[in-house]
Every structure is written in C-alpha cells, then in structure tokens.
Amino acid sequence: xxxxxxxxxxxxxxxxxxxxxxxxxxxxxxxxxxxxxxxxxxxxxxxxxxxxxxxxxxxxxxxxxxxxxxxxxxxxxxxxxxxxxxxxxxxxxxxxxxxxxxxxxxxxxxxxxxxxxxxxxxxxxxxxxxxxxxxxxxxxxxxxxxxxxxxxxxxxxxxxxxxxxxxxxxxxxxxxxxxxxxxxxxxxxxxxxxxxxxxxxxxxxxxxxxxxxxxxxxxxxxxxxxxxxxxxxxxxxxxxxxxxxxxxxxxxxxxxxxxxxxxxxxxxxxxxxxxxxxxxxxxxxxxxxxxxxxxxxxxxxxxxxxxxxxxxxxxxxxxxxxxxxxxxxxxxxxxxxxxxxxxxxxxxxxxxxxxxxxxxxxxxxxxxxxxxxxxxxxxxxxxxxxxxxxxxxxxxxxxxxxxxxxxxxxxxxx
Numbered sequence: 001x002x003x004x005x006x007x008x009x010x011x012x013x014x015x016x017x018x019x020x021x022x023x024x025x026x027x028x029x030x031x032x033x034x035x036x037x038x039x040x041x042x043x044x045x046x047x048x049x050x051x052x053x054x055x056x057x058x059x060x061x062x063x064x065x066x067x068x069x070x071x072x073x074x075x076x077x078x079x080x081x082x083x084x085x086x087x088x089x090x091x092x093x094x095x096x097x098x099x100x101x102x103x104x105x106x107x108x109x110x111x112x113x114x115x116x117x118x119x120x121x122x123x124x125x126x127x128x129x130x131x132x133x134x135x136x137x138x139x140x141x142x143x144x145x146x147x148x149x150x151x152x153x154x155x156x157x158x159x160x161x162x163x164x165x166x167x168x169x170x171x172x173x174x175x176x177x178x179x180x181x182x183x184x185x186x187x188x189x190x191x192x193x194x195x196x197x198x199x200x201x202x203x204x205x206x207x208x209x210x211x212x213x214x215x216x217x218x219x220x221x222x223x224x225x226x227x228x229x230x231x232x233x234x235x236x237x238x239x240x241x242x243x244x245x246x247x248x249x250x251x252x253x254x255x256x257x258x259x260x261x262x263x264x265x266x267x268x269x270x271x272x273x274x275x276x277x278x279x280x281x282x283x284x285x286x287x288x289x290x291x292x293x294x295x296x297x298x299x300x301x302x303x304x305x306x307x308x309x310x311x312x313x314x315x316x317x318x319x320x321x322x323x324x325x326x327x328x329x330x331x332x333x334x335x336x337x338x339x340x341x342x343x344x345x346x347x348x349x350x351x352x353x354x355x356x357x358x359x360x361x362x363x364x365x366x367x368x369x370x371x372x373x374x375x376x377x378x379x380x381x382x383x384x385x386x387x388x389x390x391x392x393x394x395x396x397x398x399x400x401x402x403x404x405x406x407x408x409x410x411x412x413x414x
Contacts, residue, residue: 010024011024011411012411013407027164029159029162030158030160030161034119036118039111040111048077051073052073052078054079054086058070058072059099063104065131066104066105067093067107070110088106092106093106094116094117096145096152097153098152101138103134104131119158125171128172129174132410136161136164136410140157144157174409181398181405185402188391195384195388203337207337213366219376222373229367232362233360235329236323236329238361240289241315241318242282242317243282243285245260245278249274257274257276259313260315264300266304266320270313292307294306294339295315297355303339303344321360323360338367
C-alpha cells in the first residue's frame with residue numbers, strides 16, 4: 001500500500017452528512033484494493049474440459065449489474081488445465097480485450113476467458129462500490145489499451161488504474177445509494193417491457209388472426225358488425241416518395257435550413273439540411289407527405305414507421321416512402337396500426353432487403369370498414385403507447401439523475 005504521506009486526497013462535491021467532517025478521499029491504484037485476475041480458455045478439442053458445472057464467461061455476456069449464469073461451462077479438469085481461474089462470488093468481472101471496460105458482479109463462483117482482468121476486492125473494499133466506479137475504470141481502459149489486431153489492456157495497466165477510495169462505511173453508503181437508483185431504474189425498465197408485451201398481446205387480440213376475418217376481441221358496439229375486409233395496399237393509395245435531393249443541394253448548417261432525413265437518420269436527428277427555397281419549390285412540383293401520412297423505411301431496417309407531423313422536413317427518395325392515403329377507406333391512425341402487424345416480405349415470402357413499390361402495393365391488409373371502429377382501435381393502442389412513452393421518459397430522467405449523482409458522489413481524480 002502506498003505510504004499515507006504520498007497519497008493525494010480529494011473530496012466529492014456531494015457527501016453524506018455523517019462523513020462531511022471526515023478525512024478526504026484517497027487516490028489509490030486499483031491493484032492496492034483489488035486482486036487483478038486474468039482468464040483463459042481450456043482446449044476446445046478436449047471434451048472432458050467442457051459441459052461441467054463451472055461458469056465460464058465471455059465478454060458478450062457482461063453488461064448487466066449481476067451475473068449468475070453463463071452460456072458455456074467448464075469442468076474442474078478444464079479449469080486446472082488452462083489459465084482460467086476460479087473467481088469467488090462477489091468478484092467484479094472486467095472486460096479488457098476488444099470489448100473494453102464492461103463490468104458485472106458475480107453472484108456465484110465463475111471463471112472467464114482471456115478477455116478479462118477481473119477484480120477480487122480485498123478486505124475493506126466494497127464490491128458494489130468498485131462496480132460503480134465503472135465510468136472511471138472504463139475511461140482508463142480506453143486510455144491505456146494497446147494492440148493492432150484488437151485493443152487490449154494488460155493486467156499491469158489495470159493494477160495501476162487510479163481510483164478514488166474512502167472508508168468501507170462510506171463506500172457502502174455510496175454503493176447503497178446508487179444501488180437503490182439502479183433498482184428503481186430496473187423497475188421502470190421492467191414496467192416498460194411489461195407494457196410492450198401487453199401491447200403486443202392486445203394487438204393480436206384486436207386484429208384478426210391469420211386466415212380469420214373477425215378479431216378475438218371486439219368493442220361491444222361492434223360485436224355484430226360485418227367481417228373485416230381484405231384488400232391490397234394499392235387499393236388504399238399509390239406509393240409515393242420525395243423528389244431526389246443531390247448531395248450538392250445539402251448542407252450541414254442547421255440554422256435557417258430544413259432537416260433532410262436520410263435512411264440512416266430517419267426517426268432520429270438529421271445530419272443534413274436543404275434550403276427553404278428548395279423545399280417550397282419541390283413541395284409545389286412533386287410528391288410531398290401530408291400531415292398524418294405514415295412514412296416507411298424502404299431500405300436498411302425495413303418497415304420503420306414515422307407519422308409525419310407536418311413540420312417542415314424533407315425525406316430521401318426511394319429509401320423513405322408512404323402510401324398516398326385519402327382516408328376514404330382507412331384512417332391514417334388505423335393504417336399506422338395495420339403497418340405494425342405486417343410481415344415485410346417479398347411476394348414469395350422471402351426476407352425484404354429493399355421494399356420496392358411493387359412489394360408495397362401487393363401487400364394484403366385487413367380492416368373494419370366502419371371508421372368509428374378503426375378510430376376506437378387506434379385510440380386504444382395510442383393510450384398504451386402513451387403509457388409506454390411516459391415510462392420511457394421517466395427511465396431517461398432516472399438515468400440522467402443517476403449520471404449526475406455519480407458525478408457528485410465521486411471526487412474528480414484531477
């Protein structure tokens with residue numbers, strides 16, 4: 001351990017009341033407070049080394065706060081005849097090859113492959129506290145990684161990583177605070193997934209099953225209404241797209257210009273813009289979506305949907321399309337839900353790599369002819385979407401709060 005007189009002390013911006021008059025935090029090397037343990041891979045050709053009871057982790061399995069299982073397991077013989085080491089429960093696995101700086105806490109004993117330099121806390125070191133130092137540790141993983149084929153951080157470098165360190169009681173307090181935040185974040189994330197599954201099941205009930213013309217669930221006032229009608233999308237309207245924009249017509253300057261969405265930024269933030277003059281000229285001469293039209297990605301990830309909100313914007317030709325729907329048969333609000341039920345496939349059932357107009361026009365859809373029923377279904381699903389959006393916003397706020405809290409609870413190293 002470094003001599004006390006040589007240890008630099010720092011103080012976090014936010015400290016729990018019982019520690020405010022205490023000593024400053026020390027800046028120590030990670031190897032002083034944790035044993036650093038590498039991993040290894042048993043001979044893959046030796047069957048007796050595999051399919052045992054010892055967890056054997058690869059970097060792709062790391063990311064969640066806790067790990068209690070692994071895709072592959074090794075035997076005691078495999079452990080003894082390789083450089084893999086048995087890590088005790090409570091160790092923190094740290095990825096240090098190719099994937100850098102990902103961390104998880106072991107719930108049970110485990111081993112890892114050579115893509116790790118795992119951390120076994122020494123006496124007086126709180127495992128959860130070390131886990132929550134991940135941003136500080138990851139930054140140093142990136143800084144000190146080396147390699148031409150793939151980046152890697154050596155055990156020596158990991159041992160020399162600098163971290164802020166305080167008494168075990170204060171470590172525990174910090175870890176408990178952040179742990180409670182993580183529990184809350186996980187709770188909201190689980191709620192979002194539950195709502196998504198609920199919506200999925202609801203849509204399966206509100207829309208007829210394949211080969212059927214009546215849904216399993218129908219609102220009371222439509223129980224005796226006619227069967228749903230099947231038509232091709234070409235009977236709803238023609239596929240449309242914006243006029244082609246040339247690269248030299250775009251700019252990176254956002255101020256005073258109009259967002260131009262390409263397939264890579266569709267549904268996100270634009271990275272290119274066009275002038276207002278071009279927009280007005282092309283709107284007057286060529287196809288342009290109406291407010292409420294559903295834009296569809298026709299390349300990349302097929303079938304991503306964005307409802308056009310009417311705000312000035314322009315969209316990449318052929319890669320982003322829409323059906324010119326007059327709403328004489330189907331309301332756009334309901335058509336949006338129909339699109340969510342479609343399997344984006346070619347006419348022969350193959351996987352679509354690009355959605356051509358002919359594919360789009362020949363897709364079969366099913367809908368109730370009564371627009372009141374269409375609206376009722378659309379409103380029902382919209383209410384679930386709004387619940388999901390509310391929880392997603394709450395999740396984002398919690399994550400931002402946690403990030404800010406961590407910046408306050410941990411002192412800066414410099």
